[in-house]
Structures are given as structure tokens and as C-alpha cells.
Amino acid sequence: MCVLGAERNHGPDGAACRGTRHVSPTLLETKRLSKCFGVLRAVDDVSITIPEGARYALIGPNGAGKTTLVSMLSGALSSTSGDITFAGVDLTSAPMHIRVRHGLARTYQITSLFPRLTVREQVALAVFERDGMGWKWLAPRNRMTAQYEEASCLLDLVKLGADADLPVGGLPYGKQRLLEIALGLAARPRLLLLDEPAAGIPSTQSAELFEVIDALPASTAILFIEHDMDLVFRFAKKIIVLMNGQVFMEGTPSEIAGNASVRQIYLGEGGHD
Ligand SMILES: Nc1ncnc2c1ncn2[C@@H]1O[C@H](COP(=O)(O)OP(=O)(O)OP(=O)(O)O)[C@@H](O)[C@H]1O
Structure with missing residues (x-):
């Protein structure tokens, strides 16, 4: 039998801590997180929270700062300012392997x-x-x-x-x-970051991939970047909209679809039915 969920209650030192770990509804929190490339503020004062077991989507137009934000969360990019707290631990300056040991991981393309x-x-x-x-x-x-x-x-x-x-x-x-x-x-992540996990896959197969993601144990929270709005609205429980590096709006799929500004600026006039 697969025991992935139970086995994941290990601290970063590998010691089991079943029944003793304080389970916070907030898993990840950023406070005024920013990333500058020269004069460009690619991510600008982003404060978000991701709860345990989340199925969150990060959306926004090209260049909105989605990949930069996820790269800062994973530790692939350092932040210019702001804080990242994960499971109550300040990981703002932690290298990637330490974040992974705490349960904050991302996927990489395996082609090489x-x-x-x-x-x-x-x-x-x-x-x-x-x-x-x-x-x-x-x-x-x-x-x-x-x-x-x-x-x-x-x-x-x-x-x-x-x-x-x-x-x-x-x-x-x-x-x-x-x-x-x-x-x-x-890596037994408590939060898995997915940057366009279905990129390059024919659309007929991308829904199957998202069904697999959706069915992962609730003990693994997911934050995914995705451009296909059908997939986003089908699989995300909550959506964060980035625009010009800032959080433009955050809400449930119906809240996002019902917002006139998002419909006009990002989803197009017709919005998402
Ligand atoms: N290493 C870098 N050096 C300079 N500018 C960068 C760098 N990485 C990203 N940028 C710029 O930061 C901004 C945000 O880029 P980012 O890739 O995070 O956006 P995105 O929302 O993921 O876009 P897309 O949906 O097209 O992947 C863009 O203007 C981009 O050109």
C-alpha cells in the first residue's frame, strides 16, 4: 500500500514527528516579496499565503512575473526584498536544498x-x-x-x-x-511548485495530466502556473492573478471569472463560462 501521506510527516532532519507537529493552515507566506532586474521590478511587493493542501493557480499575462515569483519561492532566484516563511520557518535566504528539506520543492524538466x-x-x-x-x-x-x-x-x-x-x-x-x-x-514536498506542467503536451493529454495532479494526496499542496484557462478553472480551487509583478486579484474561480476587470484585461471580453 502507498504510505506517502503518512510518511511525509518528517522534519527536515528526517526524524519522524507523527502526532507532534503543529499543523498550521498556512503553509507558505510571502510578505512584500520583490525582485528587481536592474530597473525592472519583475515581482513587486507580493504578499500571498498558501494553505496546507492547496490547489492554487498562478495566472497572468506574459511577463507578469509568474516564473520569477515561483523561482524565488523555490530558491532558484534570490529576492531583492521581502520575506518567505514556510511552515513557520523563515526561508527567505535559504538555498534551494534547504527549502527542499523543509518540504518546498519544484519540478524540473528531465530531458537531460x-x-x-x-x-x-x-x-x-x-x-x-x-x-x-x-x-x-x-x-x-x-x-x-x-x-x-x-x-x-x-x-x-x-x-x-x-x-x-x-x-x-x-x-x-x-x-x-x-x-x-x-x-x-x-522529495516528499508539502508544497510542490509546478511551472506550466503541461507545456508542450497535446491539449488532449493535458487534462489527464492535471487529473493526476488533482488526485495527489491532500498532504501535498500544489501551486501551478498555467496559461490554459480551461485547465485553470477546472483544477484550481483558488487563483492568484499577477499583473505587472503585483497581485491584481486573488479568489475562487467563480470570483475571478466574475470580476469585470479581470475579464476585460486578461480573460478577454467574453470571460470564462
Ligand atoms: N533573468 C532576467 N533578467 C532580466 N529580466 C528578466 C529575467 N527574468 C525575467 N525577466 C523579466 O521579468 C519580467 C517577468 O518575467 P517572468 O518570466 O517572471 O514572467 P511570466 O509571467 O512568467 O511570463 P510568461 O508567462 O511569458 O512565462 C519580464 O519582463 C521578463 O522579461
Whole structure:
């Protein structure tokens, strides 16, 4: 049985803390977060909160600052000013690997990784690396059942169980994007950041990918960037609209769709039905 949800109640030091951790409804909070590139304020005084178990979308026109904001949250970019608090810990200046250990992770495109590994081996490697045992990955597989079982569990979660023994390089593009999500989950994130997870996938498959994301355990909050408004309105419980680096509006899909300014400026005159 997959025990991902229960297993995720570990502190950053790896010690189990079942039943002792204070569960805050607020998982991530930014206060007046900004990023300047020269004179350009790409992200400008953004204060948002993301609760445990969120399914939030970050939308906005091209250049609104979405990727810059997510990169600051993950630690890929430093912030110019402002604060990032995650699960009650100030991570504003923390490097990416420390954020990951606290449960704040993002996915990366896997195209340059190991195409000859099987899908299960690739995920198992990520599990070993999370546990600081990447060097043990080469040991005989039957001595490392727990890690391989967890890899199989993660692949089932993203509906890649049937592809576990195929080489990574042979996966069609849509399944590679699912594998990236499994690799992100291997870090046991409490918040997983997804920057256009369905980019490049035919629209017929992108809804399937979002169904997988939607069905992930509620113990993993999700913040995703997406341009396809049909997907956003179908899968987000809450939407944050960025405009010129600032939060223009935040609300439920019906609140966003019902706002005349958003409809006019961003969704087009007809809005979203
Ligand atoms: N490394 C950088 N150096 C200088 N300017 C940058 C850099 N990264 C982003 N920008 C600028 O910051 C602004 C916000 O970019 P960002 O990529 O965050 O927007 P976005 O909302 O993700 O856009 P898109 O939807 O097109 O991906 C843009 O004007 C962009 O040109």
C-alpha cells in the first residue's frame, strides 16, 4: 500500500514527528516579496499565503512575473526584498536544498537526465538522493527494497506504474512530464511548485495530466502556473492573478471569472463560462 501521506510527516532532519507537529493552515507566506532586474521590478511587493493542501493557480499575462515569483519561492532566484516563511520557518535566504528539506520543492524538466535508466530506477535514485544515500543506489537492488517500493508507489500515484520498467528515454513526452512530477514528489514536498506542467503536451493529454495532479494526496499542496484557462478553472480551487509583478486579484474561480476587470484585461471580453 502507498504510505506517502503518512510518511511525509518528517522534519527536515528526517526524524519522524507523527502526532507532534503543529499543523498550521498556512503553509507558505510571502510578505512584500520583490525582485528587481536592474530597473525592472519583475515581482513587486507580493504578499500571498498558501494553505496546507492547496490547489492554487498562478495566472497572468506574459511577463507578469509568474516564473520569477515561483523561482524565488523555490530558491532558484534570490529576492531583492521581502520575506518567505514556510511552515513557520523563515526561508527567505535559504538555498534551494534547504527549502527542499523543509518540504518546498519544484519540478524540473528531465530531458537531460539518464535516458537509459528505467523509469523506476530514475525515481528510486531521487528517493536515495533525498535520503542522502545517492551513492548506495548502485548496490544490489534486493537490498534496497524500501526505496524501490517507494519509487513504485510514486509511479502509481502519477499513473506510470505500467511504464516502470521502460527506459526513461523511450517515454513519450507527456509521460516524461508525469515522471517529472514523480521526481518532485520523491522529495516528499508539502508544497510542490509546478511551472506550466503541461507545456508542450497535446491539449488532449493535458487534462489527464492535471487529473493526476488533482488526485495527489491532500498532504501535498500544489501551486501551478498555467496559461490554459480551461485547465485553470477546472483544477484550481483558488487563483492568484499577477499583473505587472503585483497581485491584481486573488479568489475562487467563480470570483475571478466574475470580476469585470479581470475579464476585460486578461480573460478577454467574453470571460470564462
Ligand atoms: N533573468 C532576467 N533578467 C532580466 N529580466 C528578466 C529575467 N527574468 C525575467 N525577466 C523579466 O521579468 C519580467 C517577468 O518575467 P517572468 O518570466 O517572471 O514572467 P511570466 O509571467 O512568467 O511570463 P510568461 O508567462 O511569458 O512565462 C519580464 O519582463 C521578463 O522579461
